[in-house]
Amino acid sequence: xxDSAGMNSPHSDKMILNLLPPLxxxxxxxxxxxxxxxYDQKAQQVPVLVGxxxxxxxxxxxxxxxxxxxxxxxxxxxxGTIVGEASGEAVAAQPMRKxxxxxxxxxxxxxxxxxxxFLISIPIYVFTFVVFQxxxxxxVGAWSAVAATAFTWIVFSQLMQYEVFPGLLFGGQ
Amino acid sequence: MxxxxxxxxxxxxxxxxxxxxxxxxGIGLVFGAIPGLGGTTAIALLIPLxxxxxxxxxITLIGGVMGSVAFGGSISAILLNTPGIAPNAATCFDxxxxxxxxxxxxxxxxxxxxxxxxxxxxxxxxMAVIPIAKEIVLLFGPPEFFALAIxxxxxxxxxxxxxxxxxxxxxGVGLALAFVGLDAVNGGDxxxxxxxxxxxxxxxxxxxxxxxxIAEMINLTLKGGRVVSGDGASMKISRVSDGIVSVxxxxxxxxxxxxIGAFIGAIPGVGGTxxxxxxxxxxxxxxxxxxxxxxxxxxxxxxxESANNAKDGGAxxxxxxxxxxxxxxxxxxxxxxxxxxxxxxxxxxxxxxxVVFSLIxxxxxAAILASIIGLILxxxxxxxxxxxxxILAPTVVAVALVGVYALHNSMGDVAVAMIFGIIGFLxxxxxxPRITAVIALVLGELAERSYxxxxxxxxxxxxxxxGRPISAVLLIATVLIILSPSIRGWLRNRKREA
Numbered sequence: 037x038x039d040s041a042g043m044n045s046p047h048s049d050k051m052i053l054n055l056l057p058p059l060x061x062x063x064x065x066x067x068x069x070x071x072x073x074x075y076d077q078k079a080q081q082v083p084v085l086v087g088x089x090x091x092x093x094x095x096x097x098x099x100x101x102x103x104x105x106x107x108x109x110x111x112x113x114x115x116g117t118i119v120g121e122a123s124g125e126a127v128a129a130q131p132m133r134k135x136x137x138x139x140x141x142x143x144x145x146x147x148x149x150x151x152x153x154f155l156i157s158i159p160i161y162v163f164t165f166v167v168f169q170x171x172x173x174x175x176v177g178a179w180s181a182v183a184a185t186a187f188t189w190i191v192f193s194q195l196m197q198y199e200v201f202p203g204l205l206f207g208g209q
Numbered sequence: 210m211x212x213x214x215x216x217x218x219x220x221x222x223x224x225x226x227x228x229x230x231x232x233x234x235g236i237g238l239v240f241g242a243i244p245g246l247g248g249t250t251a252i253a254l255l256i257p258l259x260x261x262x263x264x265x266x267x268i269t270l271i272g273g274v275m276g277s278v279a280f281g282g283s284i285s286a287i288l289l290n291t292p293g294i295a296p297n298a299a300t301c302f303d304x305x306x307x308x309x310x311x312x313x314x315x316x317x318x319x320x321x322x323x324x325x326x327x328x329x330x331x332x333x334x335x336m337a338v339i340p341i342a343k344e345i346v347l348l349f350g351p352p353e354f355f356a357l358a359i360x361x362x363x364x365x366x367x368x369x370x371x372x373x374x375x376x377x378x379x380x381g382v383g384l385a386l387a388f389v390g391l392d393a394v395n396g397g398d399x400x401x402x403x404x405x406x407x408x409x410x411x412x413x414x415x416x417x418x419x420x421x422x423i424a425e426m427i428n429l430t431l432k433g434g435r436v437v438s439g440d441g442a443s444m445k446i447s448r449v450s451d452g453i454v455s456v457x458x459x460x461x462x463x464x465x466x467x468x469i470g471a472f473i474g475a476i477p478g479v480g481g482t483x484x485x486x487x488x489x490x491x492x493x494x495x496x497x498x499x500x501x502x503x504x505x506x507x508x509x510x511x512x513x514e515s516a517n518n519a520k521d522g523g524a525x526x527x528x529x530x531x532x533x534x535x536x537x538x539x540x541x542x543x544x545x546x547x548x549x550x551x552x553x554x555x556x557x558x559x560x561x562x563x564v565v566f567s568l569i570x571x572x573x574x575a576a577i578l579a580s581i582i583g584l585i586l587x588x589x590x591x592x593x594x595x596x597x598x599x600i601l602a603p604t605v606v607a608v609a610l611v612g613v614y615a616l617h618n619s620m621g622d623v624a625v626a627m628i629f630g631i632i633g634f635l636x637x638x639x640x641x642p643r644i645t646a647v648i649a650l651v652l653g654e655l656a657e658r659s660y661x662x663x664x665x666x667x668x669x670x671x672x673x674x675x676g677r678p679i680s681a682v683l684l685i686a687t688v689l690i691i692l693s694p695s696i697r698g699w700l701r702n703r704k705r706e707a
Contacts (some may be wrong), residue, residue: 061378070386076487079395082657084387090381097374110374116638130431135638138430139631142423142606145447146627148621158351162603169430184604186612191239198615201623208620 058097065090141165153203157204159185229266230571233273234578240274241281241293243612248278248294249538256545264549271545272571275538277579279481279517280324284583287316287510288593289605291422295413295651296481296517298421298644301487303509310505318452319507320514321580323463326456327515330467331474331522338475338526349476351666352673355659356683357476358652361483363687376645379636383646386411387653392659406621415613415626416650420643422609423630426602428637434597441620449584454508462492462508466515471643473516474523481520482651485675486644488516490690518576518695525572527551681686 069087072080077100100110141161148157159181166177202208233255240251251274259267287304300320307316338405349357362380389400390410401407405465456463466488473484492512493502526541546553551561593601613626636643667673675681 055539057635057641058378061382064382064385068349075392075397076395078661079392079397079399082420083385083399084662086381086384086388090385092373093378093381097378100374122238134431138427139634141430141629142427143608143627145603146610146623149610149623154607154614158607158611159606163605164213170597172597172599176600180600180604184607187604188608191243192611192615199618199619200611201614201618 053099055098058094058101062091062098064093065094137169141169147202149203151203151205153206153208154200155185155189156203158188225266225681226269229262230269230273230574230578233270233275233571234277234582237277237575238281238579238582241278241283241297243608248274249541251278252538252541252545256541256548259545259549264551264561264564267545267549267688268564268568269571270410271542272568273575273578275521276328276518276572276575277541279328279521280321280576280579280583283320283324283510283514284317287320288313288423290425290603291605291609292417294481295368295417295647296485296513298417298482298647299485299513300510300517300645301503302489302504302513306503306505307507307510312451312505314449315452315507316510317583318449319455319461319510320452321583322453322513323466323514324518324583325576325580326463327467327470328521329573330464330515331471331519331575333522334467334471334519335522335525338471348679350677351659352677352680353500353683354476355472355656355663356674356687357483358656358659358679360683360687360690361487361648361652362656363690372640372642375640376642379641380645380649383649384653384656386416386646387650388657389458392598393654393658410654411650412617412622412625413651414616415622416629417647418609418613418638419626419629419631420647422634423606423626424637424643426598426606427630427634429598430602433598437599452507452510453584456511459508459511462511463515465491465495465520466512466617470516470519471523471697474520476523477524481517481524481650484516484520486523486648487512490513494690495697510522513703521572525568529568555633603623640688 065087069084069091072083072087074080074081096110100107145157145161148161162184163177163181166172166180167174168176172180188200192200236251236255237248240248252271255270255274259270262270278294279296282297283304284293286292286297286300287308290301290305290308292298292301304316304320307313362384385400387410389407390398391408392399462599469488470481470484473487474481481504489502489509489512492508493499496502496506496508498506524539528543543553551564610623610626613622614620616622633643635641636646663673664670673680674684689690
């Protein structure tokens with residue numbers, strides 16, 4: 037029972053979350069390495085080197101994430117603050133549901149573009165995002181949608197004469 | 210020579226000349242600022258416009274674009290953490306934190322000044338080097354290219370600071386992605402899974418747009434509020450003049466950045482991204498306060514911006530002197546030259562001296578003009594950091610994805626941008642440095658190709674790398690760069706103990 041309770045403690049949840057990214061990258065590295073070996077000697081030479089290096093680095097990262105004495109030693113060796121990247125901690129504190137919603141918005145936009153094209157999707161996406169995600173008034177949403185669509189149409193379609201994807205339903209391929 | 214330079218200047222002061230230059234600068238700024246477009250697209254689009262022009266006029270128009278694109282890209286890098294073009298990614302590191310602190314005006318002022326001075330210095334280096342360009346460029350063979358690519362990858366270690374391990378992992382993933390597509394040595398396809406789209410490899414522009422623009426917008430959506438941290442009501446946009454002054458207080462950084470930019474730009478296939486990062490990394494390394502980088506140090510804006518614009522002068526050396534384009538932008542520019550009956554090569558300077566000087570004057574003037582426009586608009590542009598992110602995010606995502614699609618009329622590119630947007634966001638969330646993956650993606654193919662070519666030249670012996678002086682020096686520099694954080698820490702500890 038004690039073990040079971042420990043497994044569900046915030047500490048163990050945090051550790052699982054810490055282990056997840058290096059595990060995913062490790063899986064990627066293993067697939068990449070296995071795939072590399074399917075090519076001829078010359079074509080596989082550099083990818084194999086990169087694949088093995090990546091696996092070693094992922095193992096180090098995994099051990100560092102366990103919080104054991106060895107892991108802490110590795111952390112100390114590679115410790116410090118990053119140059120040029122904001123810490124992810126502030127974002128990591130957000131609830132998972134909120135994070136998923138934030139990621140779903142642009143994905144939904146791309147799916148919509150695929151079917152009905154940019155010039156129809158942009159006003160729908162901008163309006164719904166501003167009103168529902170941003171909780172702004174309908175008026176602000178409408179103005180934002182009109183501005184974004186007008187900018188796209190004037191700059192891309194009219195000034196640059198680009199063919200803006202019309203969507204599968206309207207003849208796009 | 211003096212006569213040609215005077216004629217080129219005179220053209221610039223005619224109504225037509227200044228009109229073409231302004232048009233080029235305007236287009237360059239817009240194409241630079243919109244993620245996914247960039248100078249290559251701008252020049253490609255302008256080619257039909259130049260059909261009816263005199264060669265010098267066409268070159269003035271194209272020179273205007275070339276001289277201004279880099280600064281256009283730095284505006285979106287500073288204000289939105291979204292590099293307009295790949296070389297502006299290094300500007301995000303300190304430019305965006307400055308914008309978050311309400312110092313966007315200062316950052317844009319510094320970027321504008323460093324860009325214009327870097328552009329002028331790059332052109333000055335071009336003029337000085339043209340007579341001996343052949344000897345310099347011919348010193349670089351595959352072993353030197355390999356060593357240079359490794360040096361660029363070594364900068365990864367430095368730019369990740371203490372997050373060395375995850376920086377290396379991200380770099381490894383970037384390298385793995387760089388091998389997707391047609392194998393540069395054998396010509397066979399690798400890691401494509403029979404997907405035709407991937408034969409061209411993982412395209413850089415959609416990847417960059419995803420990793421930076423889309424990822425950043427997802428991140429901002431979660432954070433809410435404005436780009437500027439803190440209470441918007443009390444936020445002031447700092448004075449642009451502070452940024453201008455800061456450049457003159459950091460002249461050694463400007464000079465070093467310009468020299469790195471011109472040198473790297475002159476080497477075909479390496480490009481502005483590496484130049485900006487090497488300049489940034491060398492500034493961090495030389496600083497007495499390296500921890501301040503990434504938190505809004507103005508030197509972190511000056512270093513990449515000066516290199517980014519100086520690289521154009523350098524890139525023109527192999528393009529004009531040998532007809533070897535150093536980048537996609539230069540390849541299209543080469544097309545413009547040929548279209549107008551100008552054959553690049555060693556004789557170009559002799560036979561078409563006037564055109565060469567028109568180009569030099571146009572690039573230098575464009576850099577200055579773009580900066581002046583940027584400085585005038587900086588205060589207003591900075592206001593974008595005060596816009597609510599829930600209005601900004603969907604607009605930036607929409608415009609960036611239209612730009613990505615427009616590049617090759619490919620929804621595949623849009624999908625790639627989206628996938629890398631999610632990956633980039635997860636990298637922010639779990640503290641994997643995004644930029645190391647991008648540098649590795651840029652340099653992976655060059656490193657592998659040069660490695661195989663070198664091994665062929667050296668009959669399979671590794672002595673080809675350390676037996677040639679330039680290659681050996683570059684490799685030693687790489688080792689020093691990789692070890693520098695540890696050496697610095699060791700020296701600091703010794704100092705403390707003493």
